[in-house]
Amino acid sequence: MTTALTRLSTWSGLLAGLAIAVIGGLEGFIGETAATSFVIALTPALATPLLVALHTRQARASGRFGELAFFVNLVGLGLYGGAAFALDMVVYYISVPLAAATKVALFGSAAVFAIGSVMFGISMLRTKVFPAIPTWGYTLILAVFAVVGPLPHSPIKSALHVLSGTTLIWLATSLMDRAPQRAPALATS
Numbered sequence: 001m002t003t004a005l006t007r008l009s010t011w012s013g014l015l016a017g018l019a020i021a022v023i024g025g026l027e028g029f030i031g032e033t034a035a036t037s038f039v040i041a042l043t044p045a046l047a048t049p050l051l052v053a054l055h056t057r058q059a060r061a062s063g064r065f066g067e068l069a070f071f072v073n074l075v076g077l078g079l080y081g082g083a084a085f086a087l088d089m090v091v092y093y094i095s096v097p098l099a100a101a102t103k104v105a106l107f108g109s110a111a112v113f114a115i116g117s118v119m120f121g122i123s124m125l126r127t128k129v130f131p132a133i134p135t136w137g138y139t140l141i142l143a144v145f146a147v148v149g150p151l152p153h154s155p156i157k158s159a160l161h162v163l164s165g166t167t168l169i170w171l172a173t174s175l176m177d178r179a180p181q182r183a184p185a186l187a188t189s
Contacts, residue, residue: 001056010175013050016043017168024161032153034092040161041088044081050172051077054124057175061127069123073116080113080146087150106150117142130174137167 020043023036055070083106121139124130145164
């Protein structure tokens with residue numbers, strides 16, 4: 001990954017984290033609105049380049065498990081991003097109850113993203129390329145965030161938005177702070 005592409009991915013991740021944290025926190029006070037839903041719906045697309053940059057930075061040290069974790073997290077983010085977009089840009093405007101199959105699909109997308117987040121977080125913890133606190137946040141907070149995503153708005157959901165956004169901001173900032181790490185490769189597993 002070129003330096004320019006890493007910078008773009010970092011800024012994209014910063015923007016995603018900032019939008020998630022600020023809008024999610026704002027929704028804790030004003031509730032969900034059409035404007036806040038619009039912004040939140042775009043954040044998974046902005047977070048995807050950050051995920052790629054994070055994996056690229058640690059790829060040498062992450063081994064086979066790291067590759068699998070990245071793959072599951074990337075697929076999960078794609079599914080969850082589509083679900084979040086549908087919830088925030090379509091379902092928000094519909095006052096009809098969702099069909100059972102739709103609910104299963106939404107929670108299934110969240111489950112794949114949660115599993116992928118835990119796996120990728122473990123991969124980051126193993127390589128020690130990124131700071132420990134946001135790495136633990138990625139591992140735990142994003143998984144919980146994914147599971148409550150399809151649920152109705154609540155203060156807990158707003159708090160998870162703020163924590164998730166802060167985690168993404170911190171990880172993106174860590175990409176700016178240092179040159180690529182030359183960690184030794186892990187034994188393949």
